[in-house]
Amino acid sequence: MRDVSIIGTGMMRFGKHLDKGLVELAWPVVKEAIAEAGVEKEDIGIAFCGTVGSAGIMAGQSILKTLGMTGIPIANVEGACSSSGIAVRLAWMAIRAGECDVALAIGADKMNRTGPRHAPDHGEDWDMAYGLAMHGLYAMRARRYMNDYGITEEQLSSVSVKAHKLGAKNEFAHIQKEVTLEEVMTSRMIADPLRLWHCCPVSDGAAAVVLAADDVAKKVCDKPVKIVASVQHSGKYMTGFRDMTMPEVTQRTAKEIYEKAGLGPEDLDLVEFHDAFTINELMYADAIGLSKPGEGVRLLEEGESTVGGRIPINPSGGLLSRGHPIGPTGAAQIVEVTRQLQGRGGARQVEGAKVGLTHVTGGGVSGLDHGACTMHVLAV
Amino acid sequence: MSDVEIPPLSDQPYLIDDPEDDRPRLQGCECADCGKRVFPPVAVCPECLGENMEPLPLSREGLLYSYTAFEQGARWVGGPYIAAYIDMPEGVRIFTHIDVDDPGRLTCDMPVILRVTEPVVNADGREVLKFKFAP
Numbered sequence: 443m444r445d446v447s448i449i450g451t452g453m454m455r456f457g458k459h460l461d462k463g464l465v466e467l468a469w470p471v472v473k474e475a476i477a478e479a480g481v482e483k484e485d486i487g488i489a490f491c492g493t494v495g496s497a498g499i500m501a502g503q504s505i506l507k508t509l510g511m512t513g514i515p516i517a518n519v520e521g522a523c524s525s526s527g528i529a530v531r532l533a534w535m536a537i538r539a540g541e542c543d544v545a546l547a548i549g550a551d552k553m554n555r556t557g558p559r560h561a562p563d564h565g566e567d568w569d570m571a572y573g574l575a576m577h578g579l580y581a582m583r584a585r586r587y588m589n590d591y592g593i594t595e596e597q598l599s600s601v602s603v604k605a606h607k608l609g610a611k612n613e614f615a616h617i618q619k620e621v622t623l624e625e626v627m628t629s630r631m632i633a634d635p636l637r638l639w640h641c642c643p644v645s646d647g648a649a650a651v652v653l654a655a656d657d658v659a660k661k662v663c664d665k666p667v668k669i670v671a672s673v674q675h676s677g678k679y680m681t682g683f684r685d686m687t688m689p690e691v692t693q694r695t696a697k698e699i700y701e702k703a704g705l706g707p708e709d710l711d712l713v714e715f716h717d718a719f720t721i722n723e724l725m726y727a728d729a730i731g732l733s734k735p736g737e738g739v740r741l742l743e744e745g746e747s748t749v750g751g752r753i754p755i756n757p758s759g760g761l762l763s764r765g766h767p768i769g770p771t772g773a774a775q776i777v778e779v780t781r782q783l784q785g786r787g788g789a790r791q792v793e794g795a796k797v798g799l800t801h802v803t804g805g806g807v808s809g810l811d812h813g814a815c816t817m818h819v820l821a822v
Numbered sequence: 823m824s825d826v827e828i829p830p831l832s833d834q835p836y837l838i839d840d841p842e843d844d845r846p847r848l849q850g851c852e853c854a855d856c857g858k859r860v861f862p863p864v865a866v867c868p869e870c871l872g873e874n875m876e877p878l879p880l881s882r883e884g885l886l887y888s889y890t891a892f893e894q895g896a897r898w899v900g901g902p903y904i905a906a907y908i909d910m911p912e913g914v915r916i917f918t919h920i921d922v923d924d925p926g927r928l929t930c931d932m933p934v935i936l937r938v939t940e941p942v943v944n945a946d947g948r949e950v951l952k953f954k955f956a957p
């Protein structure tokens with residue numbers, strides 16, 4: 443099968459965009475991604491739009507008609523927070539399968555319109571119907587993780603301090619300011635032990651990625667970024683006990699992507715992962731194999747997980763700073779890593795980065811660790 | 823999302839009066855073909871796809887796997903409330919609420935016991951939960 447590279451990216455500042463509709467938010471990032479790719483809009487053979495439907499159905503068609511790009515197959519993809527990670531993966535699959543040479547993946551949502559949507563709200567899901575909001579799920583993970591590994595509130599809070607220190611340098615971040623440990627530890631309680639500054643903000647936004655078969659990519663792009671591997675899974679349904687400190691879907695997806703990419707966690711130069719809450723950075727560092735179980739906090743305390751350290755985690759400031767509009771989050775991570783690998787990381791550039799990993803989970807479903815998990819290994 | 827409809831979560835009863843001692847207990851189900859256990863009761867076995875799911879009365883006592891005190895909970899439930907996962911001796915994990923005045927009393931792995939309470943009613947006056955667990 444053919445190799446596939448990313449040749450164009452489009453990104454905007456995530457935030458509270460109450461004055462704009464979804465189409466208005468999204469078309470500029472699509473236009474930017476196509477311009478950057480050096481292809482004509484007519485070259486796009488298929489498009490996938492990751493969205494949780496905050497603007498109703500047919501988001502992809504509505505966005506693309508604004509740019510005169512309909513007439514091609516367009517599919518709207520929902521995988522909760524993983525939606526546009528899946529959209530990129532489907533675009534990658536379409537090119538590999540020979541369906542077309544150039545494909546587009548978009549992510550777009552307005553969470554300030556609907557309120558966060560990340561779990562089944564059809565009323566048939568037990569945990570959800572009885573009040574398991576996502577911040578509570580992560581709060582329970584945090585409680586158990588802190589219990590099992592002796593992590594303190596201060597340690598948990600320092601994740602937020604680090605994330606916002608990096609996010610302050612990211613022009614696309616929803617929150618572009620640093621925060622002190624004291625501010626984090628005295629902020630309003632949301633779901634014990636998670637306080638306000640332990641949670642990502644509720645954001646609106648869009649991001650886009652243009653992918654091409656390698657032979658096309660080499661012709662049109664000076665510095666294509668290769669998709670070395672792409673893996674997606676859903677969580678296994680478990681009615682019994684499961685270890686909530688070691689999220690199985692992330693662990694399983696990571697294991698498979700390392701095998702497919704022919705590398706290991708020690709080969710990564712940077713990672714953008716799903717830090718919707720502070721506990722995620724510790725838990726996912728373990729699950730992705732950057733640390734031994736319970737030792738994710740060491741990366742933080744030894745300065746290894748910040749820019750300049752051995753393995754920068756979320757140089758963009760992550761979901762905690764950049765914000766989390768749900769649909770576009772996966773694509774935004776891929777835009778960030780692509781630009782980092784092209785040396786376009788600006789004030790947060792990871793020097794000499796050659797290999798990067800993105801990871802985005804999605805959705806709370808009773809009995810599943812997560813509804814979805816999507817990971818990509820990118821390289822130059 | 824106050825417009826969320828909450829249909830019956832199970833077409834079989836999950837909270838029953840135990841004829842033996844006249845007190846309520848929770849009921850899951852067990853697959854007669856492969857032994858898979860599920861709470862709340864379901865019609866089809868997620869393991870072997872058999873449709874011979876038999877009632878499985880659960881113990882009243884379980885262990886508190888983890889919990890959180892929601893200041894700001896799910897919009898359709900309101901808040902504050904204490905949510906938890908309870909691990910039952912029968913091998914199923916149940917999401918529920920905890921009935922306790924001081925959440926500071928709670929610790930992971932402590933025993934908790936079923937308590938049938940006044941139903942938790944949401945902002946729309948709808949019953950969302952008929953039972954809790956308590957230390």
Ligand SMILES: [Zn+2]
Nearest residue numbers: 853856867870
């Ligand atoms: Zn069975």
